Amino acid sequence: MRIVTLLVALCAFTAAGCERDASQTIEQADKSFQTWSSSLELTSKQLDDSAITRKYATVLAAAAREELDDQAESLRDVPETDSRRGELEERMLLVRQRWAALRDRAAGGGQ
Amino acid sequence: MNFKKVFEVALGIVTSVGGFLEAGSIATAVQAGAIFKFQLLWPILLGTIVLIFLVEMAGRLAAVSHHPLPSAVRERFGFNFYAIVLVASTIVDLLVLASEIGGACMGLKMMSGAPLAALALPVALLAWLLLWNGTFGTIEYGVSLLGLITIVFIVAAIKFGPQYSQAAGGLLPTLPTHDKPHYWFIAVSILGATISPYLFNFYSSGAVEDEWDESDLVPNRITAGLGMGFGGFTSMAVLVCAACALYPRGIDFTRYEQLPLIITPALGMWGFWILCCALFIACFGAALELALDMAYVYAQTFGWAWGENKKPADAARFSMVFTIILLIAGIIITCGVDPLKLTLLSMAATAVILPLVVLPFLVLMNDRKFMKEHTNGRFANFVVFFSIVMASIIALVAIPLEIYGGS
Numbered sequence: 001m002r003i004v005t006l007l008v009a010l011c012a013f014t015a016a017g018c019e020r021d022a023s024q025t026i027e028q029a030d031k032s033f034q035t036w037s038s039s040l041e042l043t044s045k046q047l048d049d050s051a052i053t054r055k056y057a058t059v060l061a062a063a064a065r066e067e068l069d070d071q072a073e074s075l076r077d078v079p080e081t082d083s084r085r086g087e088l089e090e091r092m093l094l095v096r097q098r099w100a101a102l103r104d105r106a107a108g109g110g111q
Numbered sequence: 112m113n114f115k116k117v118f119e120v121a122l123g124i125v126t127s128v129g130g131f132l133e134a135g136s137i138a139t140a141v142q143a144g145a146i147f148k149f150q151l152l153w154p155i156l157l158g159t160i161v162l163i164f165l166v167e168m169a170g171r172l173a174a175v176s177h178h179p180l181p182s183a184v185r186e187r188f189g190f191n192f193y194a195i196v197l198v199a200s201t202i203v204d205l206l207v208l209a210s211e212i213g214g215a216c217m218g219l220k221m222m223s224g225a226p227l228a229a230l231a232l233p234v235a236l237l238a239w240l241l242l243w244n245g246t247f248g249t250i251e252y253g254v255s256l257l258g259l260i261t262i263v264f265i266v267a268a269i270k271f272g273p274q275y276s277q278a279a280g281g282l283l284p285t286l287p288t289h290d291k292p293h294y295w296f297i298a299v300s301i302l303g304a305t306i307s308p309y310l311f312n313f314y315s316s317g318a319v320e321d322e323w324d325e326s327d328l329v330p331n332r333i334t335a336g337l338g339m340g341f342g343g344f345t346s347m348a349v350l351v352c353a354a355c356a357l358y359p360r361g362i363d364f365t366r367y368e369q370l371p372l373i374i375t376p377a378l379g380m381w382g383f384w385i386l387c388c389a390l391f392i393a394c395f396g397a398a399l400e401l402a403l404d405m406a407y408v409y410a411q412t413f414g415w416a417w418g419e420n421k422k423p424a425d426a427a428r429f430s431m432v433f434t435i436i437l438l439i440a441g442i443i444i445t446c447g448v449d450p451l452k453l454t455l456l457s458m459a460a461t462a463v464i465l466p467l468v469v470l471p472f473l474v475l476m477n478d479r480k481f482m483k484e485h486t487n488g489r490f491a492n493f494v495v496f497f498s499i500v501m502a503s504i505i506a507l508v509a510i511p512l513e514i515y516g517g518s
Binding site: 031032034035038039041042043046049050051052053055056058059060062063067 | 220360361363365368371375376379380
């Protein structure tokens with residue numbers, strides 16, 4: 001009986017977890033942009049130092065793009081009236097620029 | 112101990128170190144180091160201590176009673192009870208196996224650029240071919256010896272030159288200052304990754320395959336202590352690398368693709384290649400052990416012929432089990448499941464089912480019918496019981512909080 005009670009509580013918690021409010025979305029996006037901005041910067045530096053292969057830089061850039069697309073999708077759920085959404089979208093643009101630069105360099109294009 | 116025994120112990124220690132790291136221990140340690148710097152070294156230490164006790168117990172059980180763990184539990188508690196353990200273990204082990212296949216594929220992906228979905232089934236097929244044609248020695252020694260490549264993490268950690276006093280402070284449990292639910296979730300994931308039931312199940316079945324007897328009790332104790340101890344040290348080195356490379360830059364570990372970044376700042380291009388190989392070998396080796404372990408568990412539970420040294424035709428149902436589960440695990444990764452998320456979830460789930468697996472094991476280790484005069488001491492009973500129950504309770508609270516994202 002105790003096990004059943006625990007399982008029910010676990011399911012209730014899980015169900016509650018399915019809904020995320022705007023603040024959580026903002027916080028998540030903020031963390032993600034910080035993570036990927038720094039990851040792209042470090043990868044770029046490692047490419048300069050010949051510490052990684054171009055192929056790996058392409059793989060990381062693809063992962064970064066998927067993550068940024070996911071965050072862009074989540075941010076659409078935040079009301080447009082929320083000023084934090086605008087700020088984060090501007091940050092996202094900067095991260096995307098960094099991503100595009102790495103992608104081009106990994107492909108053998110730009111510097 | 113004669114020379115042969117000394118050689119076996121040395122080989123046992125080396126293979127334990129080489130076989131220690133796998134997708135779960137790598138992923139959880141990197142995430143811990145990236146977010147909490149050195150603060151989560153203590154679950155690795157605690158998990159390693161408990162694992163040393165459990166592995167030693169599994170070897171002792173096999174040497175004294177000549178029973179591998181699953182068949183001994185079934186005999187002591189009956190089939191109905193063991194069926195519950197079997198179902199829970201099967202679900203969790205399958206998730207862990209899929210995450211290991213995913214980790215191995217990530218190693219290949221970072222080297223070749225090939226998509227994960229294209230790599231999963233060939234990797235599962237390669238594992239199957241090795242299990243089908245190989246012997247227990249090939250799996251235990253061959254792959255684990257290759258796994259010594261994971262020492263690259265220790266080399267990188269030293270090269271980073273961390274603040275050792277600060278790192279040592281992480282060996283004592285402290286309360287988190289931020290991301291509290293995530294802190295506890297990672298802590299239990301680390302415990303789940305370190306105290307993997309398949310490790311001691313596999314060890315006991317291997318001891319029976321190698322026909323251990325009571326003369327192996329001392330070598331068993333040395334192998335468990337030093338092998339798992341050094342293995343735990345490697346795991347701590349992974350965390351230290353992440354703490355030095357990712358934490359100062361505010362990089363959270365959310366994708367396996369970021370893994371080389373914990374090594375390349377210290378070791379450069381050769382570190383990149385070794386890391387990718389290490390990830391592949393560590394995860395692939397763990398996948399072999401897990402698949403074999405699940406086959407052992409099923410065969411021993413239902414009384415089928417079993418043994419990796421037997422020809423597949425002589426242990427047909429045993430071979431069928433690892434064939435089917437490798438196929439399912441390969442399909443899970445082919446379907447596009449994120450290997451990192453799967454790894455973290457499966458490690459936390461492992462922590463939840465630990466009492467189900469470990470508590471009957473403890474009862475068994477105190478049963479004179481099985482263990483004669485070699486039953487557990489009070490200290491071993493206390494350490495294992497307390498740690499397992501604590502890990503499970505934290506997991507039951509931390510998993511919903513992690514999903515909910517609350518504080």
